[in-house]
Amino acid sequence: MPLPDSQFQAAFVRSIFFQPFVRALDKHYGISLSDIGVPRKLLEEPMTLVPFSDLNQKMEQLEQLIGNPAYLCKMAKDISFDNMDKLGQWFLSTPELALTFRRINYGTSCLQSGATFHGELSGKIIKWTYDNHFSSGRGRLQDSLRMAIMFTNTLRYFMGGNYHPLTVELSGPPCGNGELEQFFGADIRWNAPLTRVWLDISVLEHENTFPFELSRPMMLTNLELDEFLNMPQPHDAAKMMYEMINYSRFYGYPSLDFVADKFGLSRQQLQRRLHHFGWSFSSITSYVLCNQAIKYMQADLSISEIAKELGYKNVQSFSKAFQRQRGQTPTQYKEKLQERSRQKPN
Template identity: 40%
Template sequence: MFRNVHFVRVMGIKGLVDRLHLTYGITSDALGIPHSVLEYDMNLIPISVLNQFYENIEGITGDPDAVLTLVRQMDLSKLGSLSHWFFAGHDLATTIRRINSGITCIQSGAFFGGEIVGPIAKWTYRNDSIIANAKAQDGVRVANFKLNVLRHYLGKHFIPDRVCLPGSLANKMEYEAHFGCRIEWGHNKTEVWLPNRLRLQGNKVPTLPPEKLSMSFADLDGYLDMPDPQDHIKVLYEVVNYSRHFGLPTLTKVSQLLGLSEQQLQRRLQSSGLNFTSIVGFVLSGETVKQIVLGVPLETIAKRMGYTNMTSFSRMFKKYRGVTPKQYAQHYADAY
């Protein structure tokens, strides 16, 4: 039904968005991402929005190197409780394995891996869902994250042997000054090179609080619930869910996020025996249940679902759940 629809979690770009506001005074809304999306780290953002976000950064700031300016100020703690799992390993190799295996739950379509070439270990990243105009900025973001991970274990003065990046940006000297090594542009993936012998060396630098993994069941459910691109119903669910941050989901907005015309989306839904109104009701009632369980007030939930009228919100919920939101909340309270 849909092809190559991928997502990134808020936690994957939250630091970048925060720094944009602090450095340039630019809000996420100005860059096409509603502020309400950023309120929960597990929220999913379609990659099409991330691609536009990268292009908007350069357009609004007027600085083709704005992403480099922003990532210089970022730290690993922005990943929240996940960072404690990543860095609870006994050595760098363990952490790299955890990041490589866990990254697909933060950004689908992203592949972290490793290659050994003689004495060199190459920590690699590829994401084919990032468009050509955004690959350089995305590569810089990920290479900087990897550099911070390596310095967490190998010391703050560690310098990679080489950094390879997709695309091309003009100010090569500035990038080499930041990474402290030779930069090569035009690669099909991002690579950070280091001596292979260092993978099993280096003491863990205690830059993060020594806490256990602290993730609620709701967060864990969210983290593991990354849609497979082949699960078209789940993909559609999450795109509709994202669109509610702009108001009640509309065929126009959802089609735009999927890169389809309204007619194309309607035809594809009809061929699967679906209709847009029912899907929206299913998504909004499902998200309402999640927020009721978290104890969010019903008036707040209604606004988050795009409703300005409580009666309409209650009518929608009862149609798909058989009871009103207030009755559902009471049943849940009585049961638990």
């Protein structure tokens, strides 16, 4: 059934969540996502929200480029939470596997929307489950593999490199000529509706053998924490539109056609949905870019750098747009920000 004119449909994944995939791809194949059209700047901002449909498409494209549907197998040992820098260490720095298991299941809600991460209990077996209705086509197999590998590597982080799950269920057709069965050390059930890694419930009691500090700060900046917690949900049309426009700026100044395509809509359908909320594309774009400009000011980028990052043709165009939104020029606004930051509390 078509969506009502008031709704949007999309899921997002943070750049940092596929950071292990990106690093492993470069390490084992010498390929970067910028080689297949992903702006480098997008990958340099770890909290950036990327439409999952784009990641799905890129994983399909990489399968064709490499010529191997099981290309993740070669990368598998490096696709792990500990390759996610500080956030990855937060997931793993617990006294025992059970706490990390739970932390991943609830913490990933801020890393990826439109998907669930949970455990299904069946007697003495826990099925670590990933359910993503937004994956499709050949990308569905690669996405299923990505998460089954991350789950398995998490188990091996606690249990040792020789640990193997009881069974693995993957959402896609058989591939790999036995390589994937060898990596998991388990039978694989192909074409499964959900991604599941089966383990005996007793292993959740296994303690962490790596040194860690319970009180060690994660060291997220205020801006990073704000971005981390801000994950739009499918029912929140305003946030969905905001984040899709914010994403589109990495490809140049946001356009109606670009955003409509990312939502899987025609230009006219998107305009009708915007009209339902009393929005115009130009006004909401100006609002989004103004807010992003302020974040860049807080990161101390110059006004000319900010104008370039936001896709404006020149500084003058950016200054006029910003002044219409905030009643001040970008230079005036940044100076006031810096002045407030220098003020010390009494």
